[in-house]
Every structure is written in structure tokens, then in C-alpha cells.
Amino acid sequence: DVKVTQSSRYLVKRTGEKVFLECVQDMDHENMFWYRQDPGLGLRLIYFSYDVKMKEKGDIPEGYSVSREKKERFSLILESASTNQTSMYLCASSLWGTGGISGELFFGEGSRLTVL
């Protein structure tokens, strides 16, 4: 079974702190994603990575950065946390999904971040 592991399930941080959210997948997937999920707004894509050291901005990248130094690990960084970044953060991974490969998306358990 594919496993996507988010290291922190619950975090409480102060405004202005630097926050690292870590995600590791064990299925050699090329693609990794960071989403945030908020009531009434659904899932929104923050960043996407399709290879080591490669990244693309999603729909809401402002205030976030990412790092992908190894294929299995994708980190989301909040350089200076703000209260409007209080949210559920979801990491996901998939194969690219061409040439008959399914491209099924697998999610981690989520990281609930509260910024005070």
C-alpha cells in the first residue's frame, strides 16, 4: 500500500514563527502536492513538485515556500506564520499518470496548524 506520512498531526505556533511541515511518501512517486483545506473553501493547491528540486506554484502560494531535496520528501515552509494560515494542510503524491499509468492521488493524514 502507498503510504504518505505527515510528521506532525497537530501544531500550535506563534505569529511570526517559521514553520516546517514534512511529508514523506514510500512509493517512488514523481509528483508531490501540498494543499490546504478550509471550511467553505474546499481544497486549494499551494505547491506542486514533479521532480527533485522542481516545483510549481499552485493557486495560493503566497506566504509559503517548498523544498524537495529527495524524491520521497516534500516540505512546506511558512517563513513567518500568520493567523490566516491556520488550517488543515494535506500532502499528496502520485505517479505522473500518462501512458496508461493511473495517476491515482494518495493523501497523508493531514497536519492541523493553529497560529496564535
Place this chain on the structure above:
Amino acid sequence: KQEVTQIPAALSVPEGENLVLNCSFTDSAIYNLQWFRQDPGKGLTSLLLIQSSQREQTSGRLNASLDKSSGRSTLYIAASQPGDSATYLCAVRPNDYKLSFGAGTTVTVRA
């Protein structure tokens, strides 16, 4: 821009009844469609994935159909159980990586 709609937003049924969940999308140029389940405070669990060339997929009590031309997918859950209570989301993938998610249907199965 792809719009994905799930109606109804919430559904409550007695145990044993069959569930029918709807997902509609505006752009038929899709690569695949995926159904997920989400329990409160948890991540999304993949239930079924339908490639654009397929009409349906089945797994146990779950069956998902896809009609690209009309922009619709339906998830059927047979003989519902209280453990099926969750939010069900559909996601449509175009030919790139940017999936579009529906807002979900929250299902309550009453014992």
C-alpha cells in the same frame, strides 16, 4: 476553468439503504476522475479512480460511473452502514496536474 459540483451537500439515510452521490463537472476534457472519502479531522482516502476511457469502476459495495459527455459521475454505495458516514469528495484531473475538487457530500447513515 473546470468547475466541479457535488449535490446534495449533505445526506442522511437509514442503515441498509443504497447511497447515490453525484458529481458534475463543466469541462469534459479530463484524464481521470477520482472519488475520495474523508473522516472528520483526517486526510482523504482514495476509493475509486476512473480513467477517461472507462465507464465505471467497482470495489466491493462501491461502484462509480463516468459519463464524460454529460460531465457526470455517480458513486453508488450499496447497503449502507453507519461506518460509511463520512464526507465524500470527487476530483477531476485534466491532462496536467491541477485537479479540481468538489466541495463534498457529507453522509450520515443512521443505525
